[in-house]
Amino acid sequence: DVKVTQSSRYLVKRTGEKVFLECVQDMDHENMFWYRQDPGLGLRLIYFSYDVKMKEKGDIPEGYSVSREKKERFSLILESASTNQTSMYLCASSFPLGQGNTEAFFGQGTRLTVV
Amino acid sequence: DAKTTQPPSMDCAEGRAANLPCNHSTISGNEYVYWYRQIHSQGPQYIIHGLKNNETNEMASLIITEDRKSSTLILPHATLRDTAVYYCIVRPNPFYNQGGKLIFGQGTELSVKP
Numbered sequence: 001d002v003k004v005t006q007s008s009r010y011l012v013k014r015t016g017e018k019v020f021l022e023c024v025q026d027m028d029h030e031n032m033f034w035y036r037q038d039p040g041l042g043l044r045l046i047y048f049s050y051d052v053k054m055k056e057k058g059d060i061p062e063g064y065s066v067s068r069e070k071k072e073r074f075s076l077i078l079e080s081a082s083t084n085q086t087s088m089y090l091c092a093s094s095f096p097l098g099q100g101n102t103e104a105f106f107g108q109g110t111r112l113t114v115v
Numbered sequence: 116d117a118k119t120t121q122p123p124s125m126d127c128a129e130g131r132a133a134n135l136p137c138n139h140s141t142i143s144g145n146e147y148v149y150w151y152r153q154i155h156s157q158g159p160q161y162i163i164h165g166l167k168n169n170e171t172n173e174m175a176s177l178i179i180t181e182d183r184k185s186s187t188l189i190l191p192h193a194t195l196r197d198t199a200v201y202y203c204i205v206r207p208n209p210f211y212n213q214g215g216k217l218i219f220g221q222g223t224e225l226s227v228k229p
Contacts, residue, residue: 045218048216
């Protein structure tokens with residue numbers, strides 16, 4: 001079974017802290033994604049990566065950065081956490097279109113609270 | 116990117132078919148229609164996808180209109196465990212977008228009732 005594993009299920013951080021959210025997938029997928037999910041707003045794409053060291057901004061990249069040094073790992077970084085970044089963060093991975101089964105697999109999510 | 120429109124909520128009786136509609140009138144020729152669902156407190160789960168032909172798998176059927184401007188996801192015998200938010204997504208053309216990113220809308224909250 002494909003596994004997308006997020007390092008933490010729940011996280012509490014203080015305002016101004018640097019926060020790292022880690023995601024690892026075991027299916028050799030090229031694509032990896034970071035979303036945040038907030039009540040009434042659905043899932044919003046923060047960043048995605050289509051290859052090692054390649055990244056592209058999603059709809060809401062402000063306040064975030066990402067790192068993809070290895071194919072299986074995609075990290076989301078909050079340089080200076082703020083209370084408006086309190087949210088559920090979801091990681092996903094997939095093959096690109098044209099390479100077999102292209103469905104995206106999601107992790108269980110990290111519920112981040114910034115106090 | 117093509118946008119999708121779904122009703123915000125729907126009810127369905129347990130054991131009956133659930134038909135979830137989606138409008139995607141600006142879809143382009145090479146864009147696929149994907150359906151995912153999200154059960155409370157879990158990550159989204161892939162259900163099915165299609166380009167122009169109807170598709171069926173062990174979870175659901177996908178009916179795409181001939182003009183591809185709308186589609187319907189059918190859960191043939193809904194159970195209480197099918198209660199979830201269902202997202203219809205049109206995936207960008209990979210020729211222009213190597214990543215093929217997924218943009219989620221608001222989805223339809225399906226409540227299956229006993």
